[in-house]
Amino acid sequence: MFKKTLVVIFFIFWITLAINPVDPGIWALENILVVTVFPVVLWLDRLYSFNNWTYLSLTAFVILHLFGAHMTYCGMTYFIWYSDWFGWERNYYDQVIHFLFGLMVFVPFFEIFYHQGISKKLSYLIAFLFITSVGAWYEILEWITMVVFCQQPDEVCSEAITQGDIWDAQKDIAYAIIGSIIALLLHNLWGRKTSKKGTE
Numbered sequence: 001m002f003k004k005t006l007v008v009i010f011f012i013f014w015i016t017l018a019i020n021p022v023d024p025g026i027w028a029l030e031n032i033l034v035v036t037v038f039p040v041v042l043w044l045d046r047l048y049s050f051n052n053w054t055y056l057s058l059t060a061f062v063i064l065h066l067f068g069a070h071m072t073y074c075g076m077t078y079f080i081w082y083s084d085w086f087g088w089e090r091n092y093y094d095q096v097i098h099f100l101f102g103l104m105v106f107v108p109f110f111e112i113f114y115h116q117g118i119s120k121k122l123s124y125l126i127a128f129l130f131i132t133s134v135g136a137w138y139e140i141l142e143w144i145t146m147v148v149f150c151q152q153p154d155e156v157c158s159e160a161i162t163q164g165d166i167w168d169a170q171k172d173i174a175y176a177i178i179g180s181i182i183a184l185l186l187h188n189l190w191g192r193k194t195s196k197k198g199t200e
Contacts, residue, residue: 002052003045006059010038013063017070029145030069034062041108048115054108061097061104068097090165098172102131102179107187124188128180135176139169 014034021027041058044050050058071077073094109127114120165171 003055006055007042010059010062013066017066021070022072022075025149026072027069029149030065034065034069038062044112048111050108050111054111057104058108061100064100065097068093073097095171095175098135099175099179101135102176102181103183104179106131106180106183110184110187124184128177128184131180132173132177135173139172143169 018027045055067078068076074091076091076093079091079093079096106127109130110123113126114123118126
């Protein structure tokens with residue numbers, strides 16, 4: 001019932017945010033991944049039965065991504081106050097999402113491999129490499145999309161994606177890696193505590 005409720009909540013957010021997005025083109029492009037991955041997640045859950053926390057983590061991450069797709073990451077209205085509060089010159093919502101990608105999606109990837117009988121350590125490694133590769137490929141696809149679809153001068157197209165930061169792609173990948181490392185450490189620590197309680 002809990003998972004079905006999360007699916008309903010996801011669809012409510014998706015339908016609501018699909019109405020009048022700031023840039024319909026960006027909304028469509030950002031949702032290619034969502035439309036492709038969501039059915040796969042439902043299928044994998046039937047195979048491996050993700051725990052409720054994992055399912056909640058995936059749902060929350062996708063909803064946060066949808067907000068960025070609706071408003072565009074560089075113009076994320078609900079994050080501007082946060083940037084202004086710290087005196088930042090740019091909107092860092094995109095980098096927060098990359099960090100949360102590593103933090104919130106690492107464990108689901110781990111569970112997929114672990115449930116197939118792969119050792120815990122190797123599952124951690126594969127999940128970490130998977131997060132890293134997905135983060136890198138996303139940046140490459142972002143660049144290809146800019147080259148193919150952006151009709152403005154290169155400077156304008158680049159500004160829309162990087163917000164003037166020449167190291168934006170590298171930072172995005174780094175934040176995903178940092179998030180995945182934190183998730184790995186927390187998950188491993190939690191597993192040790194759980195196993196200790198089970199032996200007491």
